[in-house]
Amino acid sequence: MGTRCVGVIDTTFARVDMGSVAEGVLKELLPDYRVTRYTVPGIKDLPGAAKRLIDMGCEGVITLGWVGPSQVDKYSYLAMSVGLITLSVLTGKVIVDVTVHEDESDDPRELREIAINRARAHAENLAKLLKGGLDALRPLAGQGIRQGRPSVGPIE
Amino acid sequence: MGTRCVGVIDTTFARVDMGSVAEGVLKELLPDYRVTRYTVPGIKDLPGAAKRLIDMGCEGVITLGWVGPSQVDKYSYLAMSVGLITLSVLTGKVIVDVTVHEDESDDPRELREIAINRARAHAENLAKLLKGGLDALRPLAGQGIRQGRPSVGPIE
Amino acid sequence: MGTRCVGVIDTTFARVDMGSVAEGVLKELLPDYRVTRYTVPGIKDLPGAAKRLIDMGCEGVITLGWVGPSQVDKYSYLAMSVGLITLSVLTGKVIVDVTVHEDESDDPRELREIAINRARAHAENLAKLLKGGLDALRPLAGQGIRQGRPSVGPIE
Amino acid sequence: MGTRCVGVIDTTFARVDMGSVAEGVLKELLPDYRVTRYTVPGIKDLPGAAKRLIDMGCEGVITLGWVGPSQVDKYSYLAMSVGLITLSVLTGKVIVDVTVHEDESDDPRELREIAINRARAHAENLAKLLKGGLDALRPLAGQGIRQGRPSVGPIE
Amino acid sequence: MGTRCVGVIDTTFARVDMGSVAEGVLKELLPDYRVTRYTVPGIKDLPGAAKRLIDMGCEGVITLGWVGPSQVDKYSYLAMSVGLITLSVLTGKVIVDVTVHEDESDDPRELREIAINRARAHAENLAKLLKGGLDALRPLAGQGIRQGRPSVGPIE
Numbered sequence: 001m002g003t004r005c006v007g008v009i010d011t012t013f014a015r016v017d018m019g020s021v022a023e024g025v026l027k028e029l030l031p032d033y034r035v036t037r038y039t040v041p042g043i044k045d046l047p048g049a050a051k052r053l054i055d056m057g058c059e060g061v062i063t064l065g066w067v068g069p070s071q072v073d074k075y076s077y078l079a080m081s082v083g084l085i086t087l088s089v090l091t092g093k094v095i096v097d098v099t100v101h102e103d104e105s106d107d108p109r110e111l112r113e114i115a116i117n118r119a120r121a122h123a124e125n126l127a128k129l130l131k132g133g134l135d136a137l138r139p140l141a142g143q144g145i146r147q148g149r150p151s152v153g154p155i156e
Numbered sequence: 157m158g159t160r161c162v163g164v165i166d167t168t169f170a171r172v173d174m175g176s177v178a179e180g181v182l183k184e185l186l187p188d189y190r191v192t193r194y195t196v197p198g199i200k201d202l203p204g205a206a207k208r209l210i211d212m213g214c215e216g217v218i219t220l221g222w223v224g225p226s227q228v229d230k231y232s233y234l235a236m237s238v239g240l241i242t243l244s245v246l247t248g249k250v251i252v253d254v255t256v257h258e259d260e261s262d263d264p265r266e267l268r269e270i271a272i273n274r275a276r277a278h279a280e281n282l283a284k285l286l287k288g289g290l291d292a293l294r295p296l297a298g299q300g301i302r303q304g305r306p307s308v309g310p311i312e
Numbered sequence: 313m314g315t316r317c318v319g320v321i322d323t324t325f326a327r328v329d330m331g332s333v334a335e336g337v338l339k340e341l342l343p344d345y346r347v348t349r350y351t352v353p354g355i356k357d358l359p360g361a362a363k364r365l366i367d368m369g370c371e372g373v374i375t376l377g378w379v380g381p382s383q384v385d386k387y388s389y390l391a392m393s394v395g396l397i398t399l400s401v402l403t404g405k406v407i408v409d410v411t412v413h414e415d416e417s418d419d420p421r422e423l424r425e426i427a428i429n430r431a432r433a434h435a436e437n438l439a440k441l442l443k444g445g446l447d448a449l450r451p452l453a454g455q456g457i458r459q460g461r462p463s464v465g466p467i468e
Numbered sequence: 469m470g471t472r473c474v475g476v477i478d479t480t481f482a483r484v485d486m487g488s489v490a491e492g493v494l495k496e497l498l499p500d501y502r503v504t505r506y507t508v509p510g511i512k513d514l515p516g517a518a519k520r521l522i523d524m525g526c527e528g529v530i531t532l533g534w535v536g537p538s539q540v541d542k543y544s545y546l547a548m549s550v551g552l553i554t555l556s557v558l559t560g561k562v563i564v565d566v567t568v569h570e571d572e573s574d575d576p577r578e579l580r581e582i583a584i585n586r587a588r589a590h591a592e593n594l595a596k597l598l599k600g601g602l603d604a605l606r607p608l609a610g611q612g613i614r615q616g617r618p619s620v621g622p623i624e
Numbered sequence: 625m626g627t628r629c630v631g632v633i634d635t636t637f638a639r640v641d642m643g644s645v646a647e648g649v650l651k652e653l654l655p656d657y658r659v660t661r662y663t664v665p666g667i668k669d670l671p672g673a674a675k676r677l678i679d680m681g682c683e684g685v686i687t688l689g690w691v692g693p694s695q696v697d698k699y700s701y702l703a704m705s706v707g708l709i710t711l712s713v714l715t716g717k718v719i720v721d722v723t724v725h726e727d728e729s730d731d732p733r734e735l736r737e738i739a740i741n742r743a744r745a746h747a748e749n750l751a752k753l754l755k756g757g758l759d760a761l762r763p764l765a766g767q768g769i770r771q772g773r774p775s776v777g778p779i780e
Contacts, residue, residue: 017298048244088672173454246440329610384522516712
């Protein structure tokens with residue numbers, strides 16, 4: 001177990017265990033890092049939890065949120081997003097904010113696939129950003145990459 | 157009475173005494189903590205009150221807000237949410253933000269039940285987060301847990 | 313005239329002189345405080361003005377905003393609310409944020425009554441919060457109190 | 469030319485030269501101040517520009533924004549408003565935030581008149597707030613003052 | 625290669641390589657600056673990335689965001705905008721925030737042209753603001769300048 005730390009924060013509200021997906025990816029791609037899991041009730045708890053992991057020494061964090069379909073849920077999404085971004089602006093840490101919205105699909109199985117694929121893809125992004133520095137994602141700039149759904153590609 | 161402190165903040169605007177529900181749960185589950193009550197007029201007063209309790213030494217806070225049905229009420233909800241999240245980002249303290257929206261049900265008795273159950277369930281969450289640390293809610297990650305209404309469970 | 317200070321901030325945009333109502337209440341209920349008036353153009357000027365009064369030593373502030381009926385006015389309301397809440401989170405000071413929305417009533421006389429009653433009720437709240445500490449509003453927790461309109465009471 | 473400084477910030481996006489209107493008013497009403505002009509591309513650049521002028525020593529700033537008619541433009545308006553208010557909360561400086569919305573009128577000439585009158589009226593407000601202190605606008609409290617359009621007056 | 629630094633931050637989500645356009649412009653117009661590229665997954669990652677480049681010494685940053693068409697995408701746009709503006713308010717650095725919205729046009733080729741032209745025009749703005757100081761854009765104040773589409777000109 002290394003002395004560097006990366007955090008995985010998920011919720012009990014989520015209907016898919018995205019945290020374990022992200023944890024697995026990060027353990028494989030960042031063998032020198034300790035992967036710290038932290039589960040909180042819902043999306044509005046994510047920014048404070050991320051702050052606590054950063055204060056414990058984590059260099060990067062992935063948050064995995066599940067957002068309900070109502071307008072109030074969307075305002076909660078907005079507040080959570082502002083909070084995570086504020087934290088990244090104050091600390092400069094790499095915070096990858098993953099969300100799945102319950103109304104992205106009517107089909108639970110499709111929703112589950114989106115969640116798993118998105119968690120995996122963004123955990124890979126976090127590993128690349130922590131290991132590869134500024135150039136890690138440069139080859140994909142402007143390539144219309146999507147997470148959880150097929151990429152759409154660049155406009156030629 | 158212990159020397160550690162946890163705060164319960166509610167409002168005079170609310171139509172159900174959620175603060176007393178949360179206070180009872182916290183006294184039972186956190187016997188080593190002093191439970192500090194604080195009542196303010198409405199939801200926009202919650203973040204400032206939470207700051208004051210944190211400055212008085214509280215390690216965690218539960219806020220219990222009641223949100224009206226109008227669009228302006230929802231903007232107030234958004235502002236309150238941003239404020240509580242900002243506070244958690246600045247202090248790293250555990251702030252569990254509970255809200256009941258007056259338009260969640262047309263039936264006052266159902267609304268009352270939602271409020272009481274949600275206050276109780278989130279007070280239990282706060283106790284677990286304060287006592288159990290990062291692993292406290294881990295067994296429920298991705299389990300589709302709801303507060304105030306029946307849990308929906310994970311997507312299998 | 314005492315050495316403690318409480319602030320009253322209102323606007324030239326408002327159509328009712330709520331500041332004088334609040335000033336009268338605070339002078340009566342907080343005889344040991346100097347009541348400092350400050351008038352600014354509109355609601356977006358309130359948070360900066362509140363910051364200036366706090367920097368001058370005020371322990372608490374009441375802001376009295378008048379909000380127009382358009383969607384842009386509501387976004388201004390949201391920005392103002394976030395600003396006042398941010399100030400309360402940064403300073404821990406008691407900031408009671410009163411607003412009247414021009415579209416709360418079609419009847420100007422009713423609107424005037426709402427404004428006067430709300431300013432008075434919230435000035436009383438501010439006085440109680442400054443004098444009575446954490447327990448001041450405790451007896452009214454969850455009682456469905458409204459300001460400017462009749463209280464709706466708790467759900468039994 | 470005095471050593472005190474007041475800032476005028478406008479945009480290249482605007483369709484009326486409101487900055488020159490404000491500059492003229494401030495030079496006349498604040499002869500002891502140096503009036504510093506600063507032009508940026510659009511409204512989202514205003515808060516950062518205001519921060520730079522405050523860091524250069526300006527005691528007050530007037531920003532003159534022009535807001536497009538689309539929903540995205542209104543979100544930009546909201547973000548700009550939050551930013552300017554945050555700056556006023558952090559610094560306590562007097563920041564008068566003037567905006568004209570392209571959809572306030574279908575008639576370009578009326579829009580131009582609104583913009584010029586509003587810039588002038590708010591530049592006068594800024595001068596009064598800087599010179600007159602807390603009491604400068606007190607006589608107009610609750611008087612239903614508007615800028616750029618006729619005042620509506622108080623509700624009697 | 626100079627010791628001064630300017631940052632270009634783009635995303636893998638974007639469907640046009642706006643970062644390379646901006647990089648080219650800045651290298652030409654700011655020969656004394658090192659142009660630092662940084663690619664992140666999406667728009668919500670831009671403010672944290674900008675903070676990191678500023679901490680590395682960059683005096684100015686251009687961010688190039690691509691925004692989806694859904695309401696959730698627009699809330700993400702709002703959160704990103706608030707974050708970049710907060711960063712500019714905290715640091716006083718010049719941050720030029722460029723976005724293209726996927727629903728600006730139904731025609732992919734038009735969208736591509738908008739993106740390229742807007743990236744170029746705003747990179748030019750950034751260069752002018754860094755080199756020319758407060759007066760750089762003054763001749764264009766109130767001239768109805770647009771980026772990515774034809775300018776609309778002032779209202780005469």
